[in-house]
Amino acid sequence: MSRIQTTFAALSAQGRKGLIPFITAGDPEPGLTVALMHALVEGGADVIELGVPFSDPMADGPVIQRASERALANGVSLTQVLGWVREFRQRDANTPVVLMGYANPIERMGERTFAQAAREAGVDGVLVVDYPPEECESFAQLMREHGIDPIFLLAPTTTDARIAQVAKVASGYLYYVSLKGVTGSGSLDLDSVAARLPVIKRHADLPVGVGFGIRDAQTARAIASVADAVVIGSRLVQLLEEAPREQAVQSLRSFIAEIRTALDAKA
Numbered sequence: 487m488s489r490i491q492t493t494f495a496a497l498s499a500q501g502r503k504g505l506i507p508f509i510t511a512g513d514p515e516p517g518l519t520v521a522l523m524h525a526l527v528e529g530g531a532d533v534i535e536l537g538v539p540f541s542d543p544m545a546d547g548p549v550i551q552r553a554s555e556r557a558l559a560n561g562v563s564l565t566q567v568l569g570w571v572r573e574f575r576q577r578d579a580n581t582p583v584v585l586m587g588y589a590n591p592i593e594r595m596g597e598r599t600f601a602q603a604a605r606e607a608g609v610d611g612v613l614v615v616d617y618p619p620e621e622c623e624s625f626a627q628l629m630r631e632h633g634i635d636p637i638f639l640l641a642p643t644t645t646d647a648r649i650a651q652v653a654k655v656a657s658g659y660l661y662y663v664s665l666k667g668v669t670g671s672g673s674l675d676l677d678s679v680a681a682r683l684p685v686i687k688r689h690a691d692l693p694v695g696v697g698f699g700i701r702d703a704q705t706a707r708a709i710a711s712v713a714d715a716v717v718i719g720s721r722l723v724q725l726l727e728e729a730p731r732e733q734a735v736q737s738l739r740s741f742i743a744e745i746r747t748a749l750d751a752k753a
Contacts (some may be wrong), residue, residue, distance in 0.1 A: 489582040489610045490635050490658040493532050494693045503749045504715030505530055506695050507722055508662040509743055510537040512557030514726050519570045525739040527581050530746025538567050538587030549720045564591040568607040575608035584611035601632040609636040611658045620653045626655040639663055653690035665698045680712040703748035710749045
């Protein structure tokens with residue numbers, strides 16, 4: 487089993503829900519990325535989603551867009567992001583790391599070169615926002631050949647036929663976008679999420695993490711009552727944007743610990 491599969495199997499056996507935080511690599515400054523990754527784990531993260539900065543992050547709201555802009559202004563590249571994963575692995579051999587981003591940086595590097603470099607760095611999953619499942623079966627297969635789980639987004643508007651198509655190529659877990667729109671927008675409709683997840687489960691035998699719109703312990707706890715995992719991103723990036731640099735690591739660790747406590751209280 488992959489590290490992601492092992493993690494979700496352990497969570498299921500323990501009757502616990504997964505916590506998947508997102509941060510943008512290189513934000514608020516490149517030198518903090520690895521320390522922030524370790525802080526997430528210390529706070530209780532089960533999987534880390536590490537955003538690869540991109541100049542046109544179309545699925546992301548203004549908070550994460552600004553994070554990408556800051557990272558790119560500091561010259562952060564996909565190669566550098568892989569280097570931070572490799573550095574993280576020197577201390578942490580167990581926590582899965584998922585790279586989340588867009589096709590352009592991967593295609594510039596070359597898919598096969600990327601797959602090899604990602605495996606060597608210790609990447610466990612890849613979520614490419616603008617790779618539709620119908621058009622990337624060969625990419626998903628390449629990832630699996632290198633021991634990397636291809637992860638896909640599902641939305642409230644995703645049809646049953648498309649869910650079935652995603653299930654054919656995805657592994658690790660599915661990321662259900664709880665809202666129509668970009669990251670950081672709108673408010674959660676728990677009833678809608680609760681009604682949609684059983685439909686997804688009928689087509690896909692994978693854990694489902696729910697993200698977009700989760701900003702605090704209360705919303706995380708509510709989502710955990712119906713999902714396998716909670717994904718939280720924009721709120722963390724906003725926290726790092728607002729925190730003094732010398733307090734960024736501790737602020738992130740403390741916030742994630744609050745979410746973890748809330749999820750475990752619900753388990």
